[in-house]
Amino acid sequence: MGRQPCCDKVGLKQGPWTADEDKKLINFILTNGQCCWRAVPKLAGLLRCGKSCRLRWTNYLRPDLKRGLLSEYEEKMVIDLHAQLGNRWSKIASNLPGRTDNEIKNHWNTHIKKKLKKMGIDPLTHKPLPPPLPPTDRQSSPPPLPPKPVDETPQPEKVKESKGIVEGTDVVDFSMDEVPLIEPHDMLLITDGNILPSLSSSSSSSSTSSPYEISASNQNFAHEELDQSLPSIDHWCSTTFNTTDYNICDVGFWDYDDEFMANLNMLINDQYETDKTIESDATFAPDLTHYSRMVMNDDNWMFEQLL
DNA sequence: AAGGTTAGCAACCGCGGAACG
């Protein structure tokens, strides 16, 4: 017996989302938070499958998304994280606040790949490309084998993806196995050539195998960068709904973790500018007691006072 | 101006794995 489809597609809408559908979804999540995605379309009055709703929300409607092209810094981050993690876009995205895995994947495929190739770097292995062979050689000889990873020691966690390798044939592609995995404590983060001060007490930076340092225990890798990376709520509303007719004061009822709420709180209250030295999650915790609920109504954001 | 091509991106597809009964 095969796997059941994620949703009954009969009568369900597919393709681009309309503004009205967006509003319905946003209103529902603002009011109820993120719950079981399968139930969302029914409860929100949408003729979509739950998967489609989740995708639309996570990739487009989330208020913490940063729209627009990746900055030079973000691009550098993506390149280095890709060298460490391979095509694990969600992991890469988790280190870039306001960016989605889909967005990074698209940017990689359309921009970064070409850039690296132009620079003579293989986007798969992040090593210099072999010099191009003359046309006659290309026809007669198989493609060169990819270089082996420098570190030959066995990896504790082998990535399962190994598509593209066909043993005994000339069809040779690269796999995730060939990208050495780096433990969080091995990572090093720099921006424009300057090593950022570590926000994590545990990062010893003894290994310099990577030009970036990502502290696994502290995802707000650098407050300065976070400041640039997170979008403003005003910007979100104006870009998402193409309207300036809203009045943002406070936002609440989000089903997010404390750090996200704190970041959002800082954006809204301008608290961030005066409190850049915050280091622990405890001090990040936002005060939600006075928050209003934001609801989409027609083309405008409406606010409901909770207290 | 019209038709063809390319680039960029939103959305979909299908699989794997976690959670649960």
Place this chain on the structure above:
DNA sequence: TCGTTCCGCGGTTGCTAACCT
């Protein structure tokens, strides 16, 4: 332990605007 459900992820598709001829 097994079957089912659901979520999340990575790969792929398809639409559309921009560009080219």
